[in-house]
Amino acid sequence: MPKRGIALFRTKTITAPASLLKRFAAYIIDFLIINFVIIYPFRNVISKIMPKDMGFAGLQEYLLTNQEARSAMVTISAVIGVFTLFYFTYFEYKSQQTPGKMLMKNYIVPVAGRLTFWNYLLSNLVFIPVFPFFFFLIADFIYMIFSKTNQRFTEKLANISVMEKYEVAV
Amino acid sequence: MKDNSQKRSKWKFVLMTLAIFFVLSWIIASVMGIFIAEKPFGNVALIPITGAISTTENGDFGEAVSSSTDIVSFIEDADKNPDFKAIVFEINSPGGSAVASKEIVDAINRVNKTTYALIREIGTSGAYWAASATDKIIADPLSITGSIGVISSYLEFSGLLNKYNVTYQRLIAGKYKDIGSPLKKITGDEEEILIAKLNKIHSYFINSVAENRKMDVNRVRQLATGEFFLGEEALQNGLIDVLGNKETAKEMLKKELNLTEVEFAKYEKPKSFFEELAGVFSENSFMVGKGIGSELKEASTINEIKITT
Numbered sequence: 001m002p003k004r005g006i007a008l009f010r011t012k013t014i015t016a017p018a019s020l021l022k023r024f025a026a027y028i029i030d031f032l033i034i035n036f037v038i039i040y041p042f043r044n045v046i047s048k049i050m051p052k053d054m055g056f057a058g059l060q061e062y063l064l065t066n067q068e069a070r071s072a073m074v075t076i077s078a079v080i081g082v083f084t085l086f087y088f089t090y091f092e093y094k095s096q097q098t099p100g101k102m103l104m105k106n107y108i109v110p111v112a113g114r115l116t117f118w119n120y121l122l123s124n125l126v127f128i129p130v131f132p133f134f135f136f137l138i139a140d141f142i143y144m145i146f147s148k149t150n151q152r153f154t155e156k157l158a159n160i161s162v163m164e165k166y167e168v169a170v
Numbered sequence: 171m172k173d174n175s176q177k178r179s180k181w182k183f184v185l186m187t188l189a190i191f192f193v194l195s196w197i198i199a200s201v202m203g204i205f206i207a208e209k210p211f212g213n214v215a216l217i218p219i220t221g222a223i224s225t226t227e228n229g230d231f232g233e234a235v236s237s238s239t240d241i242v243s244f245i246e247d248a249d250k251n252p253d254f255k256a257i258v259f260e261i262n263s264p265g266g267s268a269v270a271s272k273e274i275v276d277a278i279n280r281v282n283k284t285t286y287a288l289i290r291e292i293g294t295s296g297a298y299w300a301a302s303a304t305d306k307i308i309a310d311p312l313s314i315t316g317s318i319g320v321i322s323s324y325l326e327f328s329g330l331l332n333k334y335n336v337t338y339q340r341l342i343a344g345k346y347k348d349i350g351s352p353l354k355k356i357t358g359d360e361e362e363i364l365i366a367k368l369n370k371i372h373s374y375f376i377n378s379v380a381e382n383r384k385m386d387v388n389r390v391r392q393l394a395t396g397e398f399f400l401g402e403e404a405l406q407n408g409l410i411d412v413l414g415n416k417e418t419a420k421e422m423l424k425k426e427l428n429l430t431e432v433e434f435a436k437y438e439k440p441k442s443f444f445e446e447l448a449g450v451f452s453e454n455s456f457m458v459g460k461g462i463g464s465e466l467k468e469a470s471t472i473n474e475i476k477i478t479t
Contacts, residue, residue, distance in 0.1 A: 037188050041196040045203045051211040072206055079202070083195060090187065099184050 011167040017149040018106040018164040029100035030088070038083045042076055049073060074130065081128040088124040093117050106164045115159065123158035212435030214423060215248035215257045217241060223266030223274065223296045236263060237439075238270035242277040244437040249281045254435065255427050256284040258419055259304060265295025268320065268371050268479045275378060278303035284426060288419050289313045289410070294398050296479040298409070299375060302382040307410040308419050309401040316409055318375060319396030320368045320479050328355045375479055383408065 018026075049072045051062060063070050091098040096108045108115070126136040136154050143153035151161060210216075219236045227237045248257045259278075265271065278285055278300060287293070287301035289309035294317035301307050301315075309315055331338060331353065338353040349360045356364075372394065380390040385408055393399075393407055404410040412418060420432040 033188065037192045038195045041192065041199040042202075045199050045206055048203065048206055048208040051209075069209065076202065079198060083191065087191060091184075094187075095180065095183065099188070102180070102184070 009169045012170045013165055013167055015163050015165050017151070018104070018162045020144070020150050022104045022106055022164055023144075023150060023162060026098070026100035026104040026106055029103055030098050031100075033099055034084055034087060038087065039080055042080060045076060046073075049076075077129045081130065081133075084127040085121070085124050088127060089117070089120045092124075093120045101162070104164070105166075106162050109161050109163050111159045111161050113159065119158045119160060123152070123155045123160045126152070126154050208438060210435030210437055211253075212433035213253060213255050213429065214432050214434050215244075215251070215254040216260055216434040216436045217244045217248065217257060218260045218262070218436065218438075219274070219297060219300060220260075220262045223263055223270045223300075225267060225270045225273070236266070238267075238273040240439050241274050245274075245277040245281060248437065249283060254283065255429065256286065256423055257281060258286045258288055258423075258434065259300065260288050260290065260416075261293040261297050261301055262290040263294075263297035264292055265297045265299070265317070265479050268296065268375075271296030271299045271479050272378075274300040275303045275382075279382075284423070286419055286423070288416060289315055289401070295319065299379060299479060302379045302409075306412065306422065308412045308414045308422070309404060309410045310415060311400065311402040311413050313401040313404075314398050315401065315404045316393065316399035317396055318379060318390070318394035320372045320375065321396075322350075322364065322368055324350065324352055326352050326355065328353060371479065 049069045050059060063073060088098055092101075092108050095102075097106065101107060108120075110119070125133050126140050127133075140152040140154055143156065144150055147156075149161060155161065219241060221235050223238060223241075224235050225238050227235065227240070245257065248254050274296075285304040285306075287304040287307045289298075289301060289307065290313065291310075292314045293301050293309065294315055298315050298317065328338065338351075340348065340354065342348050346360060346363060348354065350356070350364060376390050376394045377387060379385070379394075380387040383390070389408070393409065399407065399409060401410065401413055405413055412422070416434075423429060423432050
């Protein structure tokens with residue numbers, strides 16, 4: 001049966017670097033998912049080490065004075081960081097999108113040539129919360145603010161760009 | 171249509187991957203949880219002494235045992251921890267080995283903080299000895315305590331062996347090497363020797379309790395017939411200080427140490443990976459198989475004299 005209806009105007013699909021707002025929204029969605037899928041199973045282990053009913057300042061002081069608790073938290077953070085790294089890397093490698101990016105309609109493309117698994121891994125090393133990787137977090141944030149294409153520093157190193165598609169009327 | 175089916179398979183991939191991540195995280199967290207000991211939090215350490223007191227970790231046939239090694243390490247840890255203002259021993263034990271009980275007593279005597287003993291259902295013999303080393307003993311009026319005595323009784327099977335024409339072949343060097351063997355009748359002088367040893371341990375026990383409780387040695391000797399006392403009887407004869415329970419201990423600690431709140435931080439021994447696994451199945455059925463085998467093997471090859479307070 002032929003399609004009925006009148007096309008009021010034509011649309012054109014434009015590909016452009018994903019906006020900062022959409023990128024942050026995608027990260028928020030991904031971290032909400034990571035909080036439930038990866039961090040939540042560790043809550044019992046964390047409650048064994050950290051005192052309950054203590055404010056942030058109190059917890060900070062507790063970790064500074066308690067070497068055993070500090071070592072255990074560093075280990076747990078590193079494990080969660082590695083899982084987070086593989087969350088981003090695996091989804092981006094397999095489908096060029098994480099669940100957050102899927103919802104925000106962002107996706108990953110190479111700046112030039114082809115992307116391998118190691119490109120994706122390099123761009124996501126920032127999620128490991130141990131020395132020296134957390135320096136990438138600062139570099140990424142500053143670079144992203146000043147970049148014309150809203151690219152992170154580690155994405156630049158990894159030959160990665162995050163794009164979004166949107167439709168405009170012509 | 172093709173677009174919809176592609177979308178569906180994409181979300182199926184996402185959900186399956188998230189499920190795998192969740193399961194892997196849960197497994198790794200569970201394994202880590204087994205090896206990380208729970209840190210007690212609070213301002214007063216609570217160290218339970220439950221079951222028979224022994225220097226080893228395993229009781230006979232799966233019975234609950236308090237290892238003196240563990241208890242001493244808890245005491246030392248609690249004493250070093252600046253967060254803990256006092257240490258309370260929650261006792262539910264009939265006593266146990268003389269050496270293990272003495273190790274706990276010595277550790278309590280080395281503590282530089284206020285110590286209380288809270289006797290629940292039972293705190294007799296070696297457990298009472300440990301309680302006597304604390305600054306205050308609290309017990310319920312119906313708690314069973316006291317029993318300041320030493321026991322080393324055993325079953326002797328020589329008659330049974332004779333009945334079935336089984337002979338005990340005595341091959342020893344050293345007249346008293348098989349003293350206390352259940353496979354032969356005890357002789358008069360052997361009995362004298364064993365009783366003398368028990369009396370020595372008993373004297374040591376009595377002197378220690380008298381020193382800990384600041385009581386006259388002769389008064390403690392009068393009470394040290396091995397008789398157990400109910401809480402209210404023990405209060406009357408000076409073996410405990412206060413009738414009460416955990417709330418009583420809390421109020422007393424608040425008063426004595428000027429605390430607005432008392433939060434107990436309970437010490438528990440972390441289970442090893444295999445202990446956790448054994449816990450999935452019935453612990454007793456595991457111990458029955460292990461215990462029967464090892465007990466029968468030990469009884470037949472070693473002269474075991476068990477002395478308990």
